[in-house]
Amino acid sequence: MTSDALLSVENLHAWYGESKALHGMNFTVRPGELVTLIGRNGAGKSTTLRSIMGIVGKRTGAIRFDGQELIGKRTYQIARAGIAYCPEERAIFSSLNVSENLTLPPVLKPGGISDSDLLAQFPNLQRRLKSPGTKLSGGEQQMLAIARILRTGARFLLLDEPSEGLAPVVVKEIGEQILRLKAQGFTILLVEQNLQFARRVADRHVVVENGVVVDTLDAETLRTDMDRVKHYLGV
Numbered sequence: 001m002t003s004d005a006l007l008s009v010e011n012l013h014a015w016y017g018e019s020k021a022l023h024g025m026n027f028t029v030r031p032g033e034l035v036t037l038i039g040r041n042g043a044g045k046s047t048t049l050r051s052i053m054g055i056v057g058k059r060t061g062a063i064r065f066d067g068q069e070l071i072g073k074r075t076y077q078i079a080r081a082g083i084a085y086c087p088e089e090r091a092i093f094s095s096l097n098v099s100e101n102l103t104l105p106p107v108l109k110p111g112g113i114s115d116s117d118l119l120a121q122f123p124n125l126q127r128r129l130k131s132p133g134t135k136l137s138g139g140e141q142q143m144l145a146i147a148r149i150l151r152t153g154a155r156f157l158l159l160d161e162p163s164e165g166l167a168p169v170v171v172k173e174i175g176e177q178i179l180r181l182k183a184q185g186f187t188i189l190l191v192e193q194n195l196q197f198a199r200r201v202a203d204r205h206v207v208v209e210n211g212v213v214v215d216t217l218d219a220e221t222l223r224t225d226m227d228r229v230k231h232y233l234g235v
């Protein structure tokens with residue numbers, strides 16, 4: 001394990017029932033870093049986030065976070081350790097309004113962003129407080145899904161494809177919010193298919209292929225060696 005890592009994933013294997021999705025993942029994330037998991041569809045990026053959060057059928061290996069081993073811990077214990085997860089499907093409750101969705105996750109640790117600071121940071125949510133989840137645009141839903149995990153006190157965020165299905169102008173706004181969170185000291189592990197977006201926000205890129213890590217690229221390499229990246233992504 002790298003001694004300065006906040007999260008260290010070692011030889012991580014994960015299964016959905018009988019079907020194996022991860023085959024020995026290894027990577028680390030340092031405090032305050034923004035790291036992306038990139039790779040083709042079905043490579044195992046989302047499963048890696050779910051495994052860290054303890055929501056796959058079975059996982060083996062080691063996931064050390066802030067001095068604690070997470071394998072064997074339940075999801076609520078992992079949340080209390082200070083990790084928050086924003087799933088790809090956003091999971092906004094359609095029958096609840098923005099205010100209710102926002103205050104649904106419990107405050108688990110000190111250090112979370114207060115409700116008033118959250119609304120100042122996400123003014124579009126402030127304007128839509130009484131709107132039901134069903135009436136929100138994709139971008140508003142994504143902002144809400146990110147904002148509501150910030151009040152829990154978690155300082156490590158797992159974000160699954162926040163740019164997915166959104167118009168370029170909204171993707172830009174989401175990128176600005178994510179960079180603001182990084183500037184506020186959050187450590188972020190981001191699954192991302194949108195390379196332009198990934199390039200703009202990340203310090204490092206972990207390339208996933210068939211359930212293993214095949215390369216790690218620094219931000220400079222992603223900018224300068226697109227051929228190498230395109231080879232991995234098959235684009």
Ligand SMILES: Nc1ncnc2c1ncn2[C@@H]1O[C@H](COP(=O)(O)OP(=O)(O)OP(=O)(O)O)[C@@H](O)[C@H]1O
Pocket residue numbers: 016019020021039040041042043044045046047048
């Ligand atoms: N709930 C599930 N049950 C069974 N198999 C699953 C489930 N979710 C994902 N898988 C399988 O696990 C493997 C990894 O999927 P995963 O969703 O982690 O990939 P990904 O890299 O995030 O790609 P994508 O962007 O397409 O979601 C794939 O073979 C996928 O079919």
